[in-house]
Amino acid sequence: MAQLLNYVDTALFALAPYVAMFTFFLVSIQRYRAQTFSFSSLSSQLLENKRHFWALVPFHYGILVVLAGHLVAFLIPRSILLWNSHPLRLYVLEISALAFGILSLVGLIAAVARRLSNSKVRKVTSPVDAVLYFLLLVQLASGVAIAILYPWGTSWFATSMTPYLWSLVKFSPDVTLMAAAPHLVKLHVFNAFVVIGLFPFTRLVHILVVPNPYLWRKPQVVRWYGLGARG
Numbered sequence: 001m002a003q004l005l006n007y008v009d010t011a012l013f014a015l016a017p018y019v020a021m022f023t024f025f026l027v028s029i030q031r032y033r034a035q036t037f038s039f040s041s042l043s044s045q046l047l048e049n050k051r052h053f054w055a056l057v058p059f060h061y062g063i064l065v066v067l068a069g070h071l072v073a074f075l076i077p078r079s080i081l082l083w084n085s086h087p088l089r090l091y092v093l094e095i096s097a098l099a100f101g102i103l104s105l106v107g108l109i110a111a112v113a114r115r116l117s118n119s120k121v122r123k124v125t126s127p128v129d130a131v132l133y134f135l136l137l138v139q140l141a142s143g144v145a146i147a148i149l150y151p152w153g154t155s156w157f158a159t160s161m162t163p164y165l166w167s168l169v170k171f172s173p174d175v176t177l178m179a180a181a182p183h184l185v186k187l188h189v190f191n192a193f194v195v196i197g198l199f200p201f202t203r204l205v206h207i208l209v210v211p212n213p214y215l216w217r218k219p220q221v222v223r224w225y226g227l228g229a230r231g
Helices: 002-034 050-075 077-084 087-117 119-123 127-149 153-169 183-201 203-208
Strands: none
Touching: 002 153, 002 183, 002 203, 050 077, 050 087, 050 153, 077 087, 077 153, 087 119, 087 127, 087 153, 127 183, 127 203, 183 203
């Protein structure tokens, strides 16, 4: 049984990351060269705007901060640990990370509810969109659950997850760092690899070419005209 678990861990955390990254780069480049204009978020804002705003803006703000936090912990783990050496600063960082995680999760749930409840928006939701939303829900929900059930994540991420991620970068994956992790953490990490692998097939590709200025720009009115319309 132990040997089987070792094989599973190797497949999930030593092979899957490279499959995901290879797919990400290969398909993203191929899609950009062959279908440049498909690099779009395919926004459904024109179909319904009010709930779109209150769903997608909180989601984007929350997820950007959460991703930035993960990146900082990956690049400068010692600085994170030094910051966390003071209890008050540790509490501030933990509470802030959890708050933005919940913000992004609530925004995503609102976006999914909007797509399910609005018939016009539901009609333009493809099967890939549905899979993407499901994976993102799993990712955010598991992340929030980890923050609540396994506190001080900013510290143990720097001491456990960062070495594992760097081992992937160095093409020498250390699966032992993941073998002892709780199942919820394993789900969160593996699901992230799945999202990365699916990334170039979805509307998420717009992140690669568009800096999301709509988060702070003034509202704009956009009019679409049919092929036969004039003026």
